[in-house]
Amino acid sequence: GFAKAAEIMKPMMDANFAHLLDISVYAIEKATEAGAKVNLPEKRAPHILSITLPRIKSQTMLNLLSAGGVCVSSGSACSSNAKNRHVSSALVAFGLSEADADCTIRVSLCKDNTLEDIDTFAELLASGIQRLVKIKR
Numbered sequence: 001g002f003a004k005a006a007e008i009m010k011p012m013m014d015a016n017f018a019h020l021l022d023i024s025v026y027a028i029e030k031a032t033e034a035g036a037k038v039n040l041p042e043k044r045a046p047h048i049l050s051i052t053l054p055r056i057k058s059q060t061m062l063n064l065l066s067a068g069g070v071c072v073s074s075g076s077a078c079s080s081n082a083k084n085r086h087v088s089s090a091l092v093a094f095g096l097s098e099a100d101a102d103c104t105i106r107v108s109l110c111k112d113n114t115l116e117d118i119d120t121f122a123e124l125l126a127s128g129i130q131r132l133v134k135i136k137r
Contacts, residue, residue, distance in 0.1 A: 068124040
């Protein structure tokens with residue numbers, strides 16, 4: 001089954017990669033404008049973004065985005081199945097402080113995402129940052 005799926009998708013790989021790169025660049029720009037910090041490793045997959053929020057716990061933003069119809073994850077994929085939800089050791093190893101790692105969300109993109117999807121995400125993110133940072137003060 002996997003071999004057949006790979007065979008079917010192979011002709012679309014380049015176009016999908018280019019699309020993912022385009023929308024991830026757009027998402028990086030929008031997240032930065034919203035007041036978040038995008039963590040960009042030297043070599044990265046274009047379909048995964050790590051975004052650190054200003055003094056807002058990832059779980060709080062995850063709930064806010066989810067209520068708006070946008071699904072993201074907290075932490076890193078390496079820690080997503082951990083029984084005890086501790087700060088992601090992968091994010092700390094990447095160079096984030098434990099406090100920043102606890103305020104980081106993971107956005108996964110796919111070939112079906114559109115610029116409009118990114119706009120929706122960015123609007124919710126900006127609104128959430130504005131509201132939640134005011135509450136934290």
